Amino acid sequence: MDETARGKSLLGEFLSRRRAQLKPADVGLPDYGDRRRVPGLRREELAQLAGVSVAYYIRLEQGLSLNASPQVLDALATALRLDDAERRHLHTLSGDVRQSRRRLPAERVTAAVRQLVDAFGDSPVVVLGQRSDILTWNRTGHALFAGHLAPDSPDQAATRPNTARMVFLDAHTRDLYADWPRKARDVVGKLRQAVGKYPDDPHLASLVGELTMRSPQFATLWAQHRVRAWGMNEYRMRHPMVGELDVLQHSLPVPRGQGIRLVVTTAAPGSAAQAALRLLNQTLQPTADMPATARPAAGTPAHVVPSVHP
Structure with missing residues (x-):
């Protein structure tokens, strides 16, 4: 598929799917029950809510019109009840094909990024690329x-x-999150954002294809076209070594990092989760350097699950 056709497909799919997810009652329209032949809103209903002609909206959804004005896109976003991240995603999908339809550049960790990771000390830090690598x-x-x-x-x-891949295909990661469905939705929403920005990236396409084939849960969530913004999220984790802990995962953009992000995990001061993170860090120290109360019991393995690639 060429770049222009791919851009049309993504924009049309997003508009159609999000329109189908809105019920008439959600926007103050009458619901005629069994007499409605389509899920969600009709095209003419959404066009009326957004203040655009039905013919123009149909052309947008069919991919026959590109580069809609920012005003029209904002009106559609409001009519569709999109949040800020989804609104930006809609603008990205309708952007200039020559500018927005490109592949992700090679991602690498520079010395400056490693220094930034080191600056967080013992706090858990993971550096993520835009493909979620x-x-x-x-x-x-x-x-x-x-x-x-x-x-x-x-x-x-x-x-x-x-x-x-880990969230959907790795049993250890699935067990790690007490509310796995919410974590799964967050992961899919961020991946959807990356595909909207780089729809012609072959590695992203391969990842989405693999997950769609191997995980019915992923396929269902992917079809919903939901988008999640990077930011701060609270999760309850169930770690095999230190038990349950409530944490905040902060996603921080790396200056000049071209989309690379640091995910830093913290816990509330004085909380049991903070104590658990400290214990986890202590288990990584040589046994001779650890306080006796923090040493693992005799015979406890360094990691309690086998080494496998997700």
Whole structure:
């Protein structure tokens, strides 16, 4: 598929899917029950809500009109009840084909990024690329998220873990999140954002294809065209070594990093989760350097699940 056709497809799919997810009652329109032949809003209803002609909206949804004005896009976003991240996504999908339809450049971790990771000390840190690849981590980040994987697995593209793949295909990661469905929605929403920005990237296309074929849950969520913004999220994690902990995962853009982000995990001061993170870090120290109360029991393995690639 050429770049222009791909842009048409993504914009049309997004508008059609989000229109189908809105009920008439959601926007103050009468619901005629069984007499409605389409799920969600009709095209003419959405066009009326957005203040555009039905013919023009149909052309947009069919991909026959590109580069809609920002005013029209904002009106459609309001009519569709999109949040800020979804609104930006809509603008991206309708952007200039020559500017927005491109592939992701090679992603790498510079010395400056490694210094930034080191600046967070013992806090768990993971560096993510725009495809959700783990580009590097500190030892606490590795122990918290993927202690069952080789510590150096992010160093080579061939073995690099991917958080989307891990969330849907790796049993350890699925068990790690008490509210796995919410984590899954967040991961899919961020991946959807990346595909909207780089729809012709072959690695993204391959990842989405793999997950669609191997995970029915992913396929269902992907079809919903939901978008999630990067930011701060609260999760309850169930770690095999230190138990349950409520944490905040902060996503921080790397200056001049071309979309690379640091995900830093913290816990409330004085909380049981903060104590658990400290204990996790202490288990990574040589036994002779650890307080006796923090040493693992005799016979406890360094990682309690086998080493496998997600």
